[in-house]
Amino acid sequence: MVFNSIPFLVFAGIFFPVYFLLKGRPRLYWSLLASYFFYAWWDWRFVPLILFSTYFDYEFGRIIHNSNEPKRRKTMLILSMIMNLGFLGFFKYFNFFIDSYIAMMQGFGLQPSVSSLNIILPVGISFYTFQSMSYTIDVYRREIPMEKDFLKFATFIALFPQLVAGPIVRAKDLLFQMGEDKKFSWTNLNSGLGRILWGFFKKVAIADSIAPFVDQCFQDPMRFGSMHLLIGVVFYAFQIYCDFSGYSDMAIGLARIMGYHFPENFKTPYFSKSFSEFWTRWHISLSSWLRDYLYIPLGGNRKGKVHTYKNNMITMLLGGLWHGANWAFVFWGFLHGVYLIVQRIVTPVWRKFVALVRLPKFLDDGIAMLVVFALTCIAWVYFRAGSMGLDSFHIANQILKIIASGEDFNWHSTFNKYQIIKGFLVIGVLLIVEVTNVRFQWNHLQLQKPAVRVILFAGALWLIALFGTFSSNAFIYFQF
Amino acid sequence: MKKLYWILGLIALYFIGDRLVGYFFQQQIEKSQFRYSRMYAGNGEADILIVGNSRGLNFYQPYMDSVTNQNTFSLCYYSMPPEMAIVMTKDYIDQYPKVKKILVELTLIEMSDDKLLPGFATYMNFSPRVDSVIKVKDKQSWNASQLSHLFRYNNEVFQRAMYYRNKLDDDWYFDRTITEAFIQDAPNRSVTFKVNDTLIRQLAEIGAYAKTKGIEVYYIMGPFFPTYPVHNLDKLLARFTELTGYPVINYSRSIQDPYSFTDYLHANLKGGRATVDLMIKDGILNVQ
Structure with a gap:
């Protein structure tokens, strides 16, 4: 669903009135649900991928925040990086590196037995991965505290306006706005x-x-x-x-x-x-x-x-x-x-x-x-x-x-x-x-x-x- | 309540501006020297009418005018949708029944762009046929052009009409010469005709309508670059004649000089003159 389309007009026409009718956690639930629906409009199969990386970054952030052991904190950060960059690397760059390797080997007159895979690139993966990574890094650096509320964190990652093509909004800029109960404003x-x-x-x-x-x-x-x-x-x-x-x-x-x-x-x-x-x-x-x-x-x-x-x-x-x-x-x-x-x-x-x-x-x-x-x-x-x-x-x-x-x-x-x-x-x-x-x-x-x-x-x-x-x-x- | 007034004010301002500027643009269209403006304004009288897409521009009009001593008028447009060409030709015949010959470039049914159709909304006020074709073929655009009059002028056809606001469009030809790199690459490129029976029958409407008015119609396949492969060409020509009964004058391979072309599909002025000479030689045009 793109912003300049009829389906989005319908989506916005339903989303906003309900959003302002609700308050507190129900509003967050509604925002999260609508954001996943917005994403699923392209390909519902990748919604679990966002959920997966959201859950694990939430957990990594929690462990990093609660730990005072530098080694443990660093290990968790590295695991978070491996997970995020692993997804990105697999979905976005796997075929690129395989094809480049094949081309290089062929350049040397060799015929490698590897072949590329038929991988679909999940829309917006580069954006939400970077957003999620910034959270764990900032928590590791003690620049921000961990977010205790998983619902808020998941909504921060998936919020539909920025989910598929940015801007890459960092936790310190957005996550802490999530708690405020915003009233409808004409301004x-x-x-x-x-x-x-x-x-x-x-x-x-x-x-x-x-x-x-x-x-x-x-x-x-x-x-x-x-x-x-x-x-x-x-x-x-x-x-x-x-x-x-x-x-x-x-x-x-x-x-x-x-x-x-x-x-x-x-x-x-x-x-x-x-x-x-x-x-x-x-x-x-x-x-x-x-x-x-x-x-x-x-x-x-x-x-x-x-x-x-x-x-x-x-x-x-x-x-x-x-x-x-x-x-x-x-x-x-x-x-x-x-x-x-x-x-x-x-x-x-x-x-x-x-x-x-x-x-x-x-x-x-x-x-x-x-x-x-x-x-x-x-x-x-x-x-x-x-x-x-x-x-x-x-x-x-x-x-x-x-x-x-x-x-x-x-x-x-x-x-x-x-x-x-x-x-x-x-x-x-x-x-x-x-x-x-x-x-x-x-x-x-x-x-x-x-x-x-x-x-x-x-x-x-x-x-x-x-x-x-x-x-x-x-x-x-x-x-x- | 105050907010509601502002919203109503915005809607009112939008529609007032839309209608006023739309009316202003329509006035400009009426005064333009662009071919369709001239036609609908009653200034398009001619002995020979040329119908086609951009390849119809290969039939170099000023040269045709000078050697035949007759007036020509062109309805050709880049990637002209055949449905639009047909209704505009009918409009032309109705308005100028004295036209003697119509030359139709046959790739009109193979090399067209349906996306261009709503572009002719610029002329929907002048012709119920144009209005009706857009309504049938692209209802969404038609609805949009009813809602917003400005939308009728959101197209290339309008921009061209403005470009030719104060000057004739008789400079609309290809006068570049194909580049050497493009010449060398010609055998590696190709076009394949789809041979669509429905479109063939539609195009035959021009012949049938003209016949009722006693006007001669020639279906012509203009020249292609000599080494450019054109697949299904013979199939198209044979099918056209089989379905419509009209023979096709085939100039597809008649010009062998590569420097008579702008690209693989379009002759330049030199090629345009050569095409006109071929028509004279074949008796389609008469030297007077």
């Missing part, structure tokens, strides 16, 4: 609806509108000239941003209506002036997870330059692998690792140059944003191709080669100009709203002034009616 409703509407616009009017153009580019790049493909790559950057951040907006909005406060997952990432800034604005819940549970434990930037570079690279490689079982995703992570390392080397030189030529700040910022965006787009090419499977490197290289060749770099040679114009139009709306949001804080404004709310909501509905694409409703990040 929350309006605020939540505003976020949902904006997320819906991003998804159906931007991501889904430009998706066919992008698909064409990646399916058969040889058909097109460099300008067409360049536009395709830029469109993909916005497609994935609007698809994923649109989902996050809807998740945040739904949680807001329920009375929960989810942390932000995106903060206008394409306005970043450096890659380190980019990773504080893009998929914040994952990048902060990787920072806190991987990069910093590895030593972060505390052990000298070489170690910092190594830690950057390991974090980004694993971040890439988190997205999917394909070497192209790993390469995407590798590119971002390289960007972060090169940035550390180049920035001091660039700063000196800026000071020397007295480059105006707006130009300095503009160049930085453009460079970060361009390099991010190059990495996206591999990421997008990675979603396509076997020929991913070939396709990505082909696209970049044609763009670099400059062949047919003119407007005349582009196909489907109308899709291009529409794409730029809706991206323009996005940029205008995001830029003006810094000053006007649209969501706060609509909460304060009902007239503004009515105009903004009506405006969003007009834009959705005029630009929305309703034929496809799957979200890109569901596959991760």
